[in-house]
Amino acid sequence: MRLEKRIFLSPPDLTGKEIDFLREALDTNWVAPAGPHIAAFELELCSTLCGYAAPCGYAASCGYAAPCGVAAHACALSSGTAALHLTLLELGVGDGDTVFVSDLTFAGSVNPILYCGATPVFIDAAPDGCNMDPAALERAFATQPRPKAVVIVDLYGIPADYDRLLPLCASHGVPVIEDAAEALGATYKGKSCGLFGAFGVFSFNGNKIITTSGGGMAVAADADAIRHINFRANQAKEPAPYYLHKELGYNYRMSNLLAGVGRAQLASLPDKIARRKAIYERYRAAFADLPLTLLPIPAGCAPNYWLSVAVLSPEAPLSAAALTEQLEGDNIEARRIWNPMHRQPVFADYPRIIAGRASNADELFENGICLPSGSSLTEEEQGEIISRVCDRLS
Numbered sequence: 001m002r003l004e005k006r007i008f009l010s011p012p013d014l015t016g017k018e019i020d021f022l023r024e025a026l027d028t029n030w031v032a033p034a035g036p037h038i039a040a041f042e043l044e045l046c047s048t049l050c051g052y053a054a055p056c057g058y059a060a061s062c063g064y065a066a067p068c069g070v071a072a073h074a075c076a077l078s079s080g081t082a083a084l085h086l087t088l089l090e091l092g093v094g095d096g097d098t099v100f101v102s103d104l105t106f107a108g109s110v111n112p113i114l115y116c117g118a119t120p121v122f123i124d125a126a127p128d129g130c131n132m133d134p135a136a137l138e139r140a141f142a143t144q145p146r147p148k149a150v151v152i153v154d155l156y157g158i159p160a161d162y163d164r165l166l167p168l169c170a171s172h173g174v175p176v177i178e179d180a181a182e183a184l185g186a187t188y189k190g191k192s193c194g195l196f197g198a199f200g201v202f203s204f205n206g207n208k209i210i211t212t213s214g215g216g217m218a219v220a221a222d223a224d225a226i227r228h229i230n231f232r233a234n235q236a237k238e239p240a241p242y243y244l245h246k247e248l249g250y251n252y253r254m255s256n257l258l259a260g261v262g263r264a265q266l267a268s269l270p271d272k273i274a275r276r277k278a279i280y281e282r283y284r285a286a287f288a289d290l291p292l293t294l295l296p297i298p299a300g301c302a303p304n305y306w307l308s309v310a311v312l313s314p315e316a317p318l319s320a321a322a323l324t325e326q327l328e329g330d331n332i333e334a335r336r337i338w339n340p341m342h343r344q345p346v347f348a349d350y351p352r353i354i355a356g357r358a359s360n361a362d363e364l365f366e367n368g369i370c371l372p373s374g375s376s377l378t379e380e381e382q383g384e385i386i387s388r389v390c391d392r393l394s
């Protein structure tokens with residue numbers, strides 16, 4: 001039976017407090033061009049990442065001395081894609097350079113590499129998860145031109161294998177950008193995702209764990225780099241009494257209105273993670289006897305459980321594509337997992353590196369399905385999804 005009310009994969013989940021921040025911005029006429037919500041949102045995000053508040057006093061970005069030993073500075077931007085673009089530029093990525101990037105990801109991880117005129121090299125997923133395979137990365141370092149940067153994605157909110165990936169990059173002297181667009185609030189061995197590379201990037205797109213409708217954030221320990229990103233995001237306007245531009249600028253800043261929405265959303269992040277985790281746990285228990293497994297959570301990882309991903313076993317009576325289609329017929333929005341970048345016609349010219357005989361990313365794409373995971377998903381809706389998946393797979 002088709003459900004009357006559609007169940008979405010990961011819809012925005014408003015807290016009710018967004019309107020208070022928006023009203024404050026409107027009442028004080030901080031609609032343009034900047035405004036106090038932006039710096040506050042940057043500060044609150046840093047404090048979320050680092051665990052406690054100790055403002056560093058920078059105007060455009062704010063830093064914290066973190067228990068994990070990392071200071072974070074942040075710049076709010078118009079999207080995660082913009083944040084990736086500016087962090088790549090900050091590392092000097094340009095024409096003719098090579099950048100290694102996870103093969104199994106969303107195109108937003110890769111497009112900015114091409115904006116810079118660089119060549120992406122796609123690194124396969126690990127056989128035991130969905131994130132970058134250290135063995136494939138090692139092979140890429142041995143067989144490809146030395147990259148200017150490595151973009152490592154924390155897919156579906158599960159931290160990548162940093163204990164193995166970071167030493168490889170460090171031994172070649174190559175900086176890392178952590179694409180934590182999906183992983184706000186996740187931790188790896190007690191340290192927040194977003195803090196593992198020279199730069200970290202977040203997205204507040206409508207489907208992410210918190211949303212500003214659209215937006216992003218670049219974070220780094222390097223306060224000067226974050227200040228420069230902020231400068232470039234504001235059309236690289238020099239501090240002069242007339243319009244003066246010495247560098248190429250971009251219009252990538254976040255509006256004060258949206259930063260206000262972000263502040264309300266960020267305050268509810270722990271609650272949103274708890275709700276998504278409960279959904280993951282419920283799926284896992286309900287599907288224990290079915291020919292599928294949820295993506296495993298590696299030791300030391302505390303994901304944010306952005307999306308629950310089921311991987312069908314070979315003995316499953318139908319394919320991931322067929323299950324997705326049948327759930328669609330039920331008015332339930334499930335999705336195939338990200339289609340690997342090397343399979344995208346637009347990226348067909350670029351190399352892809354695997355460590356073994358076959359692509360783990362291809363196999364996951366073939367068998368993986370993202371189940372509705374939104375923090376506003378009711379218990380009743382979860383029950384509907386579970387019974388329909390069970391009916392088709394048992």
Ligand SMILES: *Cc1c(COP(=O)(O)O)cnc(C)c1O
Nearest residue numbers: 079080081106108109181203205
């Ligand atoms: C969403 C996403 C992006 C892009 O973020 P936008 O804010 O939509 O530009 C980049 N990388 C990954 C892995 C994402 O999921």
